[in-house]
Amino acid sequence: MDEFDKKLFDMAKNEDIYTPTDLNARVREALDGLPARGAGLGRTARVALCALAAATVLAGTALAAYSAGGFKSVELWRGKAVDGDTRSWYGVKGGDYRYIPVEELSDAVRKIARDNPVADTTRDFKGKDWSAAQELSGVTLPANAFLDGLEIGASHLTVSANKNGPTHLRFWQGTDGLWLTVSADAYTELMSGVDIHAAYGYAEDTELRAGEYKTEKGLSALTVRLKPGEGDDGLGERAAETERCLAELMVDGFKYHIKVEVDGVNIKTGDEALETLHRVLDAFE
Amino acid sequence: MKADSAEFERIVTEYAPNMYRAALSVTGSEAAAEDAVGEAVLRAWRKKSSLRDISSARAWLTKIAVNCARAQLKRGREISLEELSAEPAAPEQDRTLELRDAVARLAPDRRAVVTLYYYEGFSTREIAGMLGVSPGTVKSRLWRAREDLRTLLEG
Structure with missing residues (x-):
């Protein structure tokens, strides 16, 4: 360390930490809004969370039963429990499943892929192939569980893998809810750079629907349909969250595009789509 | 970390200025840094179980704040007219x-x-x-x- 280095350290040490006067208020606001403290969730969401707890158990049973038949892809389920704790469980051929913390999700997928080398199960689903997606996933939930549980914070994630590891991850929510396919190339960054739980947050009792997608090079495309739900108060807030999450997915290396459909009218991809999305979200405010 | 709400609140309140300064260094914008800190608090709460050692809370929170600040930059935050016209x-x-x-x-x-x-x-x-x-x-x-x-x- 030379003299100039020491000078810099001294200057830094003796300088007051400059913070804006309202930072504390901002932090306070954030603390007060933490999900587990009950803020930000309407009655519908709370009811749905309760339903989800039951749905998770049902799903576990279904997967175990199905996997005995030779299920070949790795599955991961994420659920948000009533107490706000977020857990995931996975199942592989043979019906083995257990809960894992979300933070260990990434490692768990790698381990499963390593321990269970299987044929490439990558498969694309489009439009009406939803039932086929369910079949491959091996999970069938009662309709009301989907409606009450998966429509909100919980999500379904299927990982397609081959002997080299995960190839695609597919997320969905509800029978016709959001689904999004991400290539394994983007996987690591997605897991580290994007809070998937938050990414799903935008579907929380808003009427957010997504349908078609087509896989782009290394990326996913997403069709989003936005429609306010009846009697849905606070939609603006969740719409803003939608915007935030979608924007968050747009990280370097993700050359994916968003295709926005509003009232049945397709909007072009790219900037125009985003612009439209922002306009729609503004209108919700 | 099995931190309860009070413990979480304590470390966030204590290190908010550090989070802010780190975020500001990335964004160069005070408003964006504030946004990043707010978002970082929420993200930290969601991931609090990944904090194994309370003694590393400052580094952990700073890293989250930096990530949120970088995300702010990437998403191209709108800049107010005041900020736009302000010259160093x-x-x-x-x-x-x-x-x-x-x-x-x-x-x-x-x-x-x-x-x-x-x-x-x-x-x-x-x-x-x-x-x-x-x-x-x-x-x-x-x-x-x-x-x-x-x-x-x-x-």
Whole structure:
């Protein structure tokens, strides 16, 4: 360390930490809004969370039963429990499943892929192939569980893998809810750079629907349909969250595009789509 | 970490200024830094179980704040007219430039490493982890930043 280095350290040490006067208020606001403290969730969401707890158990049973038949892809389920704790469980051929913390999700997928080398199960689903997606996933939930549980914070994630590891991850929510396919190339960054739980947050009792997608090079495309739900108060807030999450997915290396459909009218991809999305979200405010 | 709400609140309140300064070094915008801190608190709450050791809370929160600040940059935050029209103040002739004024004039990547190194006291390896670059890159940015600061502070 030379003299100039020491000078810099001294200057830094003796300088007051400059913070804006309202930072504390901002932090306070954030603390007060933490999900587990009950803020930000309407009655519908709370009811749905309760339903989800039951749905998770049902799903576990279904997967175990199905996997005995030779299920070949790795599955991961994420659920948000009533107490706000977020857990995931996975199942592989043979019906083995257990809960894992979300933070260990990434490692768990790698381990499963390593321990269970299987044929490439990558498969694309489009439009009406939803039932086929369910079949491959091996999970069938009662309709009301989907409606009450998966429509909100919980999500379904299927990982397609081959002997080299995960190839695609597919997320969905509800029978016709959001689904999004991400290539394994983007996987690591997605897991580290994007809070998937938050990414799903935008579907929380808003009427957010997504349908078609087509896989782009290394990326996913997403069709989003936005429609306010009846009697849905606070939609603006969740719409803003939608915007935030979608924007968050747009990280370097993700050359994916968003295709926005509003009232049945397709909007072009790219900037125009985003612009439209922002306009729609503004209108919700 | 089995931190309860009170413990979480304590560490967030204590380290909010550090989070803010780190975020500011990345965004260069006070408003964006505030947004990043708010978002970082929420993200930290969701991921609090990944904090194994309470003694590393400051580094953990700083890293989250840096990530949120970088996300702010990537999403191209809207800039207010005031911010847009504001030009960096010229150094006053009769006033010694403070370090933070000089740091504000650095390129964003150099600003971040200087803040995390000199103000927050993180090692180059820790900074590399926070910024997602190699320790060598951190050292090189530090070296260049030092040269810039030398020019700014000593002429």
